[in-house]
Amino acid sequence: MYLPSLFLFSLLVLTPISTALVQDFCVADLSLSNTPSGYPCKKASHVTEKDFVYHGLAAAGNTTNIISAAVTPAFDAQFPGVNGLGVSIARLDLAPGGVIPLHTHPAASEILVVIQGSICAGFISSFDNVIYFKTLFKGDVMVFPQGLLHFQINSGKTPALGFASFGGQNPGLQITDFALFANDFPTELVAKTTFLDVAQIKKLKGVLGGKN
C-alpha cells in the first residue's frame, strides 16, 4: 500500500459521503423558513459539538407562579441539534402543590421520568374517556400517548423534578386553560362549546388574561 493509492481510495470512498451529512444530522438554521419536516440544515462546516449539547435544563425553572411549576423545554427552537432527529426533552419543576395543568402534545408521545419527589400523573383515553393515573416516585417512568389530555401534580411535600422526553423534535403544548381563558376566544363561544357557566369563564379569563 502506498500513499497515492490511499489518497485515491479516500477520494473514491469519501466523495459520495461528502454531502451525506444531512442523513447524519440536520442542525436547524432557525433563520430560514421552517418546513413540514423541520428547519433547513445549518452548513456542515459551521456545525460543532456545541450544536448537540444543551445546558438550558441544568437550572431549575422558576416556580413562583400561578401553577407553582415550570416547564423548561429543549425543543428544536431551543436546541437546534434535535432538528430532524425525532426527539426532544423538557425539564419539569414542581414546587409542593405545583401542577402542570391539563394539556396535550399534538405532535408526539411523552415519557416522564421522576428524578426527585413524587408526581401524580395521568391521562384520559379518547375512545371511552377512561382516566389512567398513578403516583410516581423517584426512578419511575410513565408514558403519555400522543395527543391525549394529561397532567402532572406534585403529590408530595417537597419539590419534585422530572424530565419529559418526546418522540418528536417539537411536540407542541396545548394547555386547555390557556386555550380557553388566556386569549380572545369570545366568552359566548367558550360557553357554547364547553357548557361552562359564563361566570366561571369570566373568572378564569380574569386570572389568565383572556379577553372578550
Next chain:
Amino acid sequence: MYLPSLFLFSLLVLTPISTALVQDFCVADLSLSNTPSGYPCKKASHVTEKDFVYHGLAAAGNTTNIISAAVTPAFDAQFPGVNGLGVSIARLDLAPGGVIPLHTHPAASEILVVIQGSICAGFISSFDNVIYFKTLFKGDVMVFPQGLLHFQINSGKTPALGFASFGGQNPGLQITDFALFANDFPTELVAKTTFLDVAQIKKLKGVLGGKN
C-alpha cells in the same frame, strides 16, 4: 403469439403480484388483534366491492340530544375498507343551535366541507393560543390541524350538514367535556388540573354522567 406462451407470460408476470394485494389494500379483519399500523388484512379471496363502499352516512344522525348534533363516523371500525389507507370520513348533522363541543383528533388532521346550512367553526393554536374561527357556508371548506382543539356550531336557523374527512383511518375523538365530566376523573383532580370551581365541575358531571 400462441396460448401456451401467453399462459406462460401470465404466470411469469402475475406470480409476484399474487400476494401484492395488501399493497393495493388491506381490508380490516376486525376479528384479529389490531396493530400499531392497523388491523390485519382480510383474505383477498373474501374481499368484494362491498368492502369499499359504506352506506352508513346516507341517513342523518339523530340530533335529539344534549348537543342537538350528531357525529356519524366511517372510520376503520365501521368501514373496514379504509384500513391501512390513511383516510376516513364522518357525517356531521347539526340542528339549529346544535354544536360539536370543543374536541381534538389525536391522530389526524380534518377537512370540513359544508353541504347545507351554515357552520361557525374554529380551532385554537397551541403555540400562542390564537383562536381562528369563521362562519362557513354551503361549499366552503376549512382545515383543522391534527391534535388542536376545535369546534363546530350551527350558526343558522336551519339544519346544517357537513362531511369531515381525515388523513387517517382512525383519527380518534377526544371531547374535552367528556374527558373531564363524563367519567370517574376525581373532582378534586379535575379542579386541581383545570382551576375550575368544584361546583361547576359537579354541575357538569351531573349532566354528563361523571362520578366521584
Next chain:
Amino acid sequence: MYLPSLFLFSLLVLTPISTALVQDFCVADLSLSNTPSGYPCKKASHVTEKDFVYHGLAAAGNTTNIISAAVTPAFDAQFPGVNGLGVSIARLDLAPGGVIPLHTHPAASEILVVIQGSICAGFISSFDNVIYFKTLFKGDVMVFPQGLLHFQINSGKTPALGFASFGGQNPGLQITDFALFANDFPTELVAKTTFLDVAQIKKLKGVLGGKN
C-alpha cells in the same frame, strides 16, 4: 397570585411554544421552493383564519367540455392551509353522461362522498386485475386505494355532485388518456407499450391535442 408572577409564568411556559407553530400548522409559502415534505411555512405573524378556509369549491365546475365533468381541487397549490397536514379535497361535478376518465392519484388514497345524483365508481386492483365497481347514491361513500386506476361516471339522468377527499396535501392526478394522447409521446412508442392500434392512437391524439 400577583401579576409579575403571572407574567413570569407566562414567559416560562410560553417561551418554548413561541416557535412550535409549525407543529400546529405550516401554511404554504408558495413563493419558496417546494421540498419533499411540502412547501416552506409562511411566517406565523402573517397567518390568519383566511388561510384555513377555501371558498373555491362553492361554485360548480364548468362541465361544458369533452367529459361533461369537472374536477375542482383544493390541494396545497389552491389551499395553502393544508400544506404539511396530509389532507386535501376536490369537488366533482358530473353532468348527465359525464365521466371522470380512468386515472390514478400517485400520492394518496381517496374517499368519495356523493352529495347529489348517482355515480358509478370503480377501481382495478393490481395484483390480479379485479375490477371493483358499484353505483353510489346520495350519502354513500367509497374508498379508492392509492395509486390504483379508478373512474367515476354519472349513472343518472340528473347532474351529480360529489366531494373527493385525500390522505395527502397533493395527491396528484394522472389521467391515462392525457398521459397517452395529450402530449408528444411518440405514437410508435404508445403503440409499442400499449398494443393499441396506431389509428386508434392518432384518433385520440386528434381529440386530446397530442402530437407526434
Next chain:
Amino acid sequence: MYLPSLFLFSLLVLTPISTALVQDFCVADLSLSNTPSGYPCKKASHVTEKDFVYHGLAAAGNTTNIISAAVTPAFDAQFPGVNGLGVSIARLDLAPGGVIPLHTHPAASEILVVIQGSICAGFISSFDNVIYFKTLFKGDVMVFPQGLLHFQINSGKTPALGFASFGGQNPGLQITDFALFANDFPTELVAKTTFLDVAQIKKLKGVLGGKN
C-alpha cells in the same frame, strides 16, 4: 475481570436486546395474515442466513411470450427477508423487440440499472403529462417516481438484462393493458372511461383474455 462479572455484564447488557430483533429485521411469516406494515415476523430462533439471500433472480425469465419479456420479482412474497425493510428488487429480461408494457408501481419508486444490452425507458409526469424517456446502455441507471406510468423497451438487437430496485418491500405492479383488457371490466365501461373504440377494446380483450 473474572468470569462471573463478565457473565453478569452479559446478562445486564444483553437482556434488553433479547427481543430487539424485530428492529433488526422481521422475516415474513407468510402463513399469518398480512398487516398494513407487512407480514408478522418469523420467530428469531427460526431465522437463518438463508432468509436474507434469494437465488430466484439468477436464472433468466422466460421471454417466450406476448411481450418477449419477463419480470422476475424478489418482493416480500418471494423473498421474506425484505419484509419490513422497505426494499425489494426484480430482474428484467427483454428479448430483442421485448417490452415491459406501460405500468405503474402504486407503492414505491424504482431505479433501473442496465446490465446488458440497451433499454429505452421512460415515464410520464402527472402534473402536465410530460414524457421523459431515454435510451440506456450498460451501467446506466434511471429513476421512475412512485405511481407514475412508465415503460421499458429493448431498443437493441440483442437480449437486454436489467435489475429494478424499489423503495418498498412490495411495490405492486399495475399493467395498464391488463387492468383494461385482461379481466371482466365491461367493454362499455372501458370505452366510457378511456374513449377507446369498442372494436379496439374487444380486439385486445381477445389477445389478453378479457371478458364481457
Next chain:
Amino acid sequence: MYLPSLFLFSLLVLTPISTALVQDFCVADLSLSNTPSGYPCKKASHVTEKDFVYHGLAAAGNTTNIISAAVTPAFDAQFPGVNGLGVSIARLDLAPGGVIPLHTHPAASEILVVIQGSICAGFISSFDNVIYFKTLFKGDVMVFPQGLLHFQINSGKTPALGFASFGGQNPGLQITDFALFANDFPTELVAKTTFLDVAQIKKLKGVLGGKN
C-alpha cells in the same frame, strides 16, 4: 335535556369511538408475533394504568462488570405500554471509570440527560468521520443521531447516572465489540473486514467470549 336523549346522545357520539382505542394506544401483547410496526395490541378491556408505568428503572443497574457500567432499558419488551408510541427510555449507571463502549442504535436517535456525576459523551459522523464529544454535567443534555457510533464515559471520580430517551419503541443496540468479539464471527473474516491484527482479535474474543 332528559336522560333518554342523553343516553341517545352518548350512543351516537360514543359508538364510533368504541374501537378508536388503538389510535390512543396499543399496549403490546408480547405473546403474539411482532410486526414491522410493533406488537399486536392487548385487548382494551385488559389495559390498566399499570401498563403505562414502569418501575424497572428505579434501581441502579449492577456495575460490577467488565465495563463498570450498566444499561437498564425500558423498551417495548420491558415496557409494553410504549408499543406503537415511538418513544422509549433507558437508565445508564456508570461507576467511576465506567464506560458504555462504542455502539449504535440502528432504529432511533437518542437524547441523554445527566442526573448525577459527569459523563464524557461523543459520536462520530459518517460523512467525514468527524468526532463530536463533550463532557456533560448534571442537567446537561446531548443528542446522538440515529445509527451513528457513539459512547459514554464516566469522566468523574463519583458514580454517574443518566437517562437516555429514544425516538422509537425499540431503538436496538449494537455494541461494536460484541458484534466483533462476542460471537462466532470467524477471526479471519474479522481481520479481513477490520484490518485488526489476529492477535488483537483473539485477545478480545478471549475476554468477550467469542469463538472461531
Next chain:
Amino acid sequence: MYLPSLFLFSLLVLTPISTALVQDFCVADLSLSNTPSGYPCKKASHVTEKDFVYHGLAAAGNTTNIISAAVTPAFDAQFPGVNGLGVSIARLDLAPGGVIPLHTHPAASEILVVIQGSICAGFISSFDNVIYFKTLFKGDVMVFPQGLLHFQINSGKTPALGFASFGGQNPGLQITDFALFANDFPTELVAKTTFLDVAQIKKLKGVLGGKN
C-alpha cells in the same frame, strides 16, 4: 365537442395539477440548504429527462487502493433525481482479494445483487450478535437491514461486480475503521471505548491517516 370547451376543460382539469409536480418528483436543487426530508426542488421548467438518468455507474471504480475495492454511489448528491423518492443505488467493484470493510448505513436498508464474480457478504444482528453470512454468485441477491454492521469480500479469483440498492435517497455510510482510525478521535478514547490495544490503534491510525 368544440375547441373552446376542450380548452376550457383542459384549464379546469389541469390547473390544480400545474403545481402537483413535486408529488411526481422533486429533483434536488443542491444549491439550496438541505432539509430533514431532502433538498428543495429544482423548478419544474428546468427539469429534463437528464435529471432522471445517471451515467456515473457505467465505468468501474478504481480498485488500486488499500481495500482493492471501490464504492461508486448514485445518492442524491450525485443523482439529484432520486431526491424525495426514497431510493438510491451504488456500484461495487472488488478486485480479487478486495473487501468493503465493516460498515453501516444509518439511514436505509440495502439489497446487493451480484453481477459478476462471487462475493462473500454478511451482517451482524444487534439483539444477540449473530453473524449471518453467505457466498453469493452471479444473480444472487442479499438484503442487509438498516443500521447493522455488514461487509462484502471478493471470495473469488476474478474481479467481482455488484450493485447495492437502498431504500433511501442518501443511506449514509459509516466505515468502522474510518470512524476509529481516520480522524482525530483521541487514541486514549478509542482504547477506552473499544478495548483495543493502543499499539493496534496507532498502527491503524498510521495506515488510515488518523491523528492524536
